Amino acid sequence: MTDICLxxxxxxxxxxxxxxxxxxxxxxxxxxxxDIYFDNVWNREILERVAEKCYLPANRIILENIDRFSGQNREFKVTYSISGVLAHQCKKWASEVLDSFRKLAQTDCVEFLDQTYYHSLASLFSSEKGEFREQVQEHRALMKDLFDYEPEIFENTEFIYNSSITKSLENMGYEGVLTEGADRVLGWRSPNYLYEANDSDLKVLTRNYMLSDDIAFRFSNHDWEEWPLTADKYASWLSEVEGQCINIFVDYETFGEHQYPETGILDFLRSLPEEILNYPDLDFLTPSEAIEKHESVGKLNVGDFDTISWADIRRSTDAWLGNPMQEYSFERLKELKSKVRKTNDEDILKLWRFLQISDHLYYMYTEPGAPMEVHGYFSQQPPGKVFQTFNNILNDFEDKVDEKLEEE
Structure with a gap:
């Protein structure tokens, strides 16, 4: 029996x-x-569009399939990692999205993961990891508030992972972590097995990026030799894979936003559970169930200077820290920590953390080729313009912090 973690x-x-x-x-x-630092007219417009095209219809499809297979020997189960930044926007502009996730939470067939509330790079700030832990705790409180749920499994921003991060996660009580099945880490080994972090008992589930990207990136590519990708074809591929657990993890926006409904992506999602469960050797499990069921087959050692992620071809941190503009902006964010803390002002602290959202640095990516096309699709602005605007905002924010400290 091979398990599917979707x-x-x-x-x-x-x-x-x-x-x-x-x-x-x-x-x-x-x-x-x-409303001055952030373009909230644009942010609301995008959120409402994605809610209509993706979140609400996809959640309905997931719920219908959960209900369909409820109580049977093999149930349909899924996993979500919801950022605090998204929840923050949904509370203001699309509360019906959170309501639909609450309905899913009530089925007991959905697992919610923890991440940093601000979808930030705080795990890379310092070896001390204090800022990282606080943002994780804030997200943990959010999951409790929204869904009365206490996650046991962690998924760091964009699957960013190294051994020092795992030590912090273990100290915070997590049982496991999801990360990328990067070839340079796995070597000859398969991503479809359970591993352990080096020098830790923390269990590690690695994403099968080939099978995940078949859905996320290649689904509507007419030049792909496997196009069109149908649910029965995809299920047949899964049935031929050897291993304990196949971890398929994609951006939820794949379903209706990145891949338009006209491509058939929502029909694919609707049909996939049945097609997979037609195979007696396939089953759906959540990550926490997978680490309880399976024995780890080895250790994964990822040094701090070889940090992995699920981004781009290199699957490294280059997507956010690969050029001087990104490095400079990241260092400026870190340098503000001391001043922000000294103000003892929760509003200033929260605003600084929203400025840490990893996407701000992601939009400054400049390397040409296919990865640049992906970054440009999300940014819709020239990298140099993003850099200039972002640092102008940081300058103004620092002035505000300085004024606050002078008042005190």
């Missing part, structure tokens, strides 16, 4: 205001800066 990353950033001018922030309080 998981979805659910995230929308707060995009910065590309037209920001410092004069707009003059004399404004911290709460007013949210």
């Amino acid at each position: 998981g979805f990353e659910v995230h929308q950033p707060l995009r910065i205001n590309p037209k920001f001018e410092k004069k707009w922030a003059r004399g404004k309080d911290i709460q007013e800066l949210y």
Whole structure:
């Protein structure tokens, strides 16, 4: 019996205001800066569009399939990793999305993962990991508040992973972590088995990126030799895979937003559970069930200077830290930590953390080729323009922090 862990990353950033001018922030309080630093007209428009095209119809399809197979020997189960940034926007502009996730939570066939509330790079700030832990705890409180759920499994921002991160996760009480099945880490080994972190008992589930990307990136590619991808064809591929557990993890926005409904992607999602369960040797499990059922087959050692992620071809941190603009912006964010902490102001702290959303750095990517096309699709702005605007905002934010410290 081979198990299928089907998981979805659910995230929308707060995009910065590309037209920001410092004069707009003059004399404004911290709460007013949210509508000056971020383009919330654009953010709301995108969220409402994605909710209509993806979140609501996909959630209905998932719920229908859960109900269909409920009580049977083999049930349909899925996993979600929902960012705090998305939940923050849904509370303001699309509460019906959170209601639909609550319905899924009540089925007992859905597992929710923890991540950093702000979908940030806080895990890379320092070896001390204090900021990282606080953002994780904030997300944990969110899962309890929204779904009365306490996650046992962790998925770091964009699957970012190294051995020092796992030590922090183990100390926080997590049982396992999901990360990328990167070839340079696995070597000859398969991603379809359970592993353990090096020098830790933390269990590691590795994503099968080939099978995941068949859905996320190749589904509507007419030049792909396997096009069209149908649910029965995909299920047949899974039935031929050897291993304990096949971890399929994609952006939830794949279903209706990145891949338009006209491509048949929602019909694919609707048919997939039945096609998979037609094979007696396939079953659906959540990650926590998988690590309880299976024995680990080996250790994964990922050093801090070889950090992996699920981004781009290199599956490294280059998507956010691969050029001088990104490195400079990241260092500026880190340097603000001391001043922000000294203010003892929760509103300032929260605004600084929203400026840590990893997408801000992702949009500064400059390397040509296929990865640049993906970054450009999400950004819709030139990288240099993003860099200039983002650092103008950081300059203004630092001025506001300095003013606060002078008052005190």
